[in-house]
Amino acid sequence: MKQIINTKNAPAPIGPYNQAILANNTLYISGQIPLNPETGDLVTGDIKKETERSMENLKAILTEAGMTFEHVVKSSIFLSDMNQFSAVNEVYGSYFNAETAPARETVEVANLPKFVNVEISMIAIK
Numbered sequence: 001m002k003q004i005i006n007t008k009n010a011p012a013p014i015g016p017y018n019q020a021i022l023a024n025n026t027l028y029i030s031g032q033i034p035l036n037p038e039t040g041d042l043v044t045g046d047i048k049k050e051t052e053r054s055m056e057n058l059k060a061i062l063t064e065a066g067m068t069f070e071h072v073v074k075s076s077i078f079l080s081d082m083n084q085f086s087a088v089n090e091v092y093g094s095y096f097n098a099e100t101a102p103a104r105e106t107v108e109v110a111n112l113p114k115f116v117n118v119e120i121s122m123i124a125i126k
Contacts, residue, residue, distance in 0.1 A: 009060035011035040014113065020061050022126075027065050031078065031121040032057040033113055047084045047117055051091040054120045059095070062124060069095050071124040075104040078119040082108040088118055 005020035006012075010032065013019060020029040034043040034053035037060070043053040062068055079088060085106060096102070102122070112119045 005061060005065045007060050007064035009037055009064070010057040011037045011040075020065060022065055025126040027062070027067060027071070027122075027124040027126065029058060029061050029122045029124070031076075031113075031119040032061070033116045033119045035114070035116075042114060042116060044116075047087045048091050050116065050118050051088045051120075054118055055092065055095050058120060058122055062122075065124070065126070067124050067126055070097070070100060071126060072096075072102045072122050073125050074123040075102050076121045077104065077106040078109050078112055079106060080109065080112060080115075080117045082106075084117065092120070 003022040004018045005022055005027065006018060010019055017030055020027055032054045034050035036043060036053060037057065043050050062071065077088065077092065079085065
């Protein structure tokens, strides 16, 4: 069974997709960019703030699904510049217990939606 997960506490999708899909207790969260759901404005100019906004969007979706970051089993981080890895990793890591952190990959890409610097997606198990 497939259940659509949407919350007003995270940005509305900007294309033909949903914020997340819950299927058989597995939550697949679409990539989140540093878009403020209250204002619709992008957070730009500081990769740490951009990463924090992306993580807060993910947190809102997890909360809507009745989960926390402890339920996350896999993350994907997409960066426009791998030189920003350390700063992104510092903020990202503050949302997890190091001993139970999920599997993850981080890749540099040519471009991201709205030409942001970071996008993060997750998979969580309930």
